[in-house]
Amino acid sequence: MKTPVNIAVTGAAGQISYSLLFRLAAGDFLGPDQPVNLSLLEIPPAMKTLSGIVMELSDCGFPLLRAVTTATEPETAFGDADYAFLIGAKPRKEGMLRSDLLLQNAEIFSSQGRALNAAAKREVKVLVTGNPANTNALIAIHNAPDLPASNFAAMTMLDHTRAVSQLAAKCAVSSAAITNVAVWGNHSCAQYPDLHHAKVNGAPALSLVDKAWYEEEFIPTVQYRGGEVIKARGSSSAGSAANAALQHMRALVLGTPAGDWASMALLSDGSYGVDADLVFSFPVQVTNGKIGVAQGLEINEFGHEFLLRNQRELREEREAIKHLL
Amino acid sequence: MKTPVNIAVTGAAGQISYSLLFRLAAGDFLGPDQPVNLSLLEIPPAMKTLSGIVMELSDCGFPLLRAVTTATEPETAFGDADYAFLIGAKPRKEGMLRSDLLLQNAEIFSSQGRALNAAAKREVKVLVTGNPANTNALIAIHNAPDLPASNFAAMTMLDHTRAVSQLAAKCAVSSAAITNVAVWGNHSCAQYPDLHHAKVNGAPALSLVDKAWYEEEFIPTVQYRGGEVIKARGSSSAGSAANAALQHMRALVLGTPAGDWASMALLSDGSYGVDADLVFSFPVQVTNGKIGVAQGLEINEFGHEFLLRNQRELREEREAIKHLL
Numbered sequence: 001m002k003t004p005v006n007i008a009v010t011g012a013a014g015q016i017s018y019s020l021l022f023r024l025a026a027g028d029f030l031g032p033d034q035p036v037n038l039s040l041l042e043i044p045p046a047m048k049t050l051s052g053i054v055m056e057l058s059d060c061g062f063p064l065l066r067a068v069t070t071a072t073e074p075e076t077a078f079g080d081a082d083y084a085f086l087i088g089a090k091p092r093k094e095g096m097l098r099s100d101l102l103l104q105n106a107e108i109f110s111s112q113g114r115a116l117n118a119a120a121k122r123e124v125k126v127l128v129t130g131n132p133a134n135t136n137a138l139i140a141i142h143n144a145p146d147l148p149a150s151n152f153a154a155m156t157m158l159d160h161t162r163a164v165s166q167l168a169a170k171c172a173v174s175s176a177a178i179t180n181v182a183v184w185g186n187h188s189c190a191q192y193p194d195l196h197h198a199k200v201n202g203a204p205a206l207s208l209v210d211k212a213w214y215e216e217e218f219i220p221t222v223q224y225r226g227g228e229v230i231k232a233r234g235s236s237s238a239g240s241a242a243n244a245a246l247q248h249m250r251a252l253v254l255g256t257p258a259g260d261w262a263s264m265a266l267l268s269d270g271s272y273g274v275d276a277d278l279v280f281s282f283p284v285q286v287t288n289g290k291i292g293v294a295q296g297l298e299i300n301e302f303g304h305e306f307l308l309r310n311q312r313e314l315r316e317e318r319e320a321i322k323h324l325l
Numbered sequence: 326m327k328t329p330v331n332i333a334v335t336g337a338a339g340q341i342s343y344s345l346l347f348r349l350a351a352g353d354f355l356g357p358d359q360p361v362n363l364s365l366l367e368i369p370p371a372m373k374t375l376s377g378i379v380m381e382l383s384d385c386g387f388p389l390l391r392a393v394t395t396a397t398e399p400e401t402a403f404g405d406a407d408y409a410f411l412i413g414a415k416p417r418k419e420g421m422l423r424s425d426l427l428l429q430n431a432e433i434f435s436s437q438g439r440a441l442n443a444a445a446k447r448e449v450k451v452l453v454t455g456n457p458a459n460t461n462a463l464i465a466i467h468n469a470p471d472l473p474a475s476n477f478a479a480m481t482m483l484d485h486t487r488a489v490s491q492l493a494a495k496c497a498v499s500s501a502a503i504t505n506v507a508v509w510g511n512h513s514c515a516q517y518p519d520l521h522h523a524k525v526n527g528a529p530a531l532s533l534v535d536k537a538w539y540e541e542e543f544i545p546t547v548q549y550r551g552g553e554v555i556k557a558r559g560s561s562s563a564g565s566a567a568n569a570a571l572q573h574m575r576a577l578v579l580g581t582p583a584g585d586w587a588s589m590a591l592l593s594d595g596s597y598g599v600d601a602d603l604v605f606s607f608p609v610q611v612t613n614g615k616i617g618v619a620q621g622l623e624i625n626e627f628g629h630e631f632l633l634r635n636q637r638e639l640r641e642e643r644e645a646i647k648h649l650l
Contacts, residue, residue: 233377
């Protein structure tokens with residue numbers, strides 16, 4: 001049996017984590033022969049709820065699940081972490097200013113960045129799903145100077161699979177027939193879900209759907225999907241967000257399929273003219289553990305406008321929290 | 326690729342189902358090469374929430390997930406079902422009499438039994454988790470006279486894995502080291518979690534733990550675990566119940582390991598002197614798709630008292646709903 005891997009999850013008593021933890025323990029992340037230790041971070045008022053979740057995890061008798069520990073201190077929770085799912089964040093409340101939301105989250109993620117820097121394994125893979133995810137990830141990166149920035153990402157995988165699923169439904173094919181969808185920019189309604197390189201069973205997607213559908217239906221559907229789910233379900237995406245988090249981390253470990261890519265928000269290396277100090281979603285390839293932005297894609301005028309708009313939005317977010325960088 | 330199987334889930338907008346559906350769609354039940362159709366039953370007031378869950382399932386782009394349909398009529402939901410997870414039930418509310426709870430649920434499960442009888446595949450496997458699960462299953466069996474009673478079970482798998490997990494923790498071993506735990510009787514606090522045949526790495530469990538622990542700690546911990554989870558988590562077991570439902574159905578499909586068994590509440594065939602017309606949890610073996618009570622186990626005086634107590638409780642439940650049988 002392999003050595004257990006250490007997986008840290010923040011916001012562990014929340015809804016996304018509730019959908020994630022049982023799947024992590026069941027082997028849905030690293031397969032049926034990889035034991036896992038779970039290290040669960042929460043704020044003190046949520047520790048009682050968390051203790052109930054720990055009871056439930058224990059009640060399942062998962063053969064792969066070794067230690068389950070809980071903590072209220074990030075440095076404890078991230079000790080020797082191989083993987084960190086940063087799920088917890090302050091939600092936006094009625095009447096709250098966007099700048100206040102940014103600031104309150106910025107404090108959480110600067111503290112978590114420092115804790116990862118101090119306590120996690122040097123090769124730890126960190127996925128930020130807590131919103132505003134891109135800028136939270138930027139803060140964590142700045143506060144973890146001893147860890148490679150490429151260890152960090154913000155999650156746009158749910159936007160990616162939403163785009164895949166919308167295109168598959170339109171073309172009446174399985175999602176497995178879709179490749180090379182890309183989501184660019186911020187994990188916000190500004191995001192650019194790009195079908196210019198996408199293929200449906202190998203054929204160019206934009207030769208199969210009309211331009212009006214792509215621009216007027218597909219793009220806003222993907223951009224505003226989170227809000228539509230909240231309207232219908234009465235609470236935000238949890239099961240699908242947990243699934244996307246698993247898919248993101250699996251892509252890091254198993255690699256992306258040859259010729260295809262995933263969407264991940266990484267610290268920009270200047271690719272496609274994006275400012276170097278922004279966490280920006282790109283089409284990303286992972287090969288033999290090496291992660292890199294897919295290069296050489298043509299971006300037309302339409303797409304270029306979207307990239308600039310996302311860059312402006314992310315610059316504004318960065319400006320609001322620059323004292324924490 | 327295999328032909329998709331049809332999986333019906335009732336109470337599909339509830340918490341247990343929310344933990345179950347994403348795992349069914351991800352292949353956690355029948356593996357990575359078995360496509361699934363999900364047919365989701367809910368009552369009209371829950372259809373909007375359910376529509377949000379359907380959006381989320383779609384958003385995941387699960388390659389194995391084919392059709393997802395919703396219905397408010399059981400006969401529609403169970404059409405050609407291969408598997409039916411009967412999760413929805415009326416919960417007990419403050420001040421509600423147990424007899425009222427039994428009656429209201431009895432009506433649900435008689436209607437669902439008739440619908441399964443009319444519409445499901447003849448080999449459909451039906452798992453009742455909605456409480457009072459044993460008697461609900463009995464009602465469904467009586468209302469589905471054209472289906473073999475052995476197609477139906479009430480879930481005691483969560484009690485079983487709770488027992489395994491408690492014993493594993495006590496002996497400081499992995500749950501994989503534990504075999505031959507049995508849960509007898511009703512899925513209620515009367516249940517008998519039996520370690521007299523259990524083994525820890527092949528050694529008799531009761532040679533490794535003392536009698537006082539077994540009788541005064543282990544048994545009540547397993548019996549009252551559901552309530553303890555509610556106290557801690559603020560809501561009833563969902564992730565662990567969904568996991569147990571998957572394990573139950575997997576045991577039916579893949580069989581139980583040689584020499585071991587699972588706990589399942591089946592229509593009694595008179596084994597161990599239990600009344601023939603009760604749904605009673607036994608140690609159950611599944612070999613080549615054939616399901617049968619593990620025979621020849623010695624039941625001592627201590628255990629016999631438990632079996633009688635469970636039989637009395639289940640007779641009383643049956644008496645309260647006998648007009649629906």
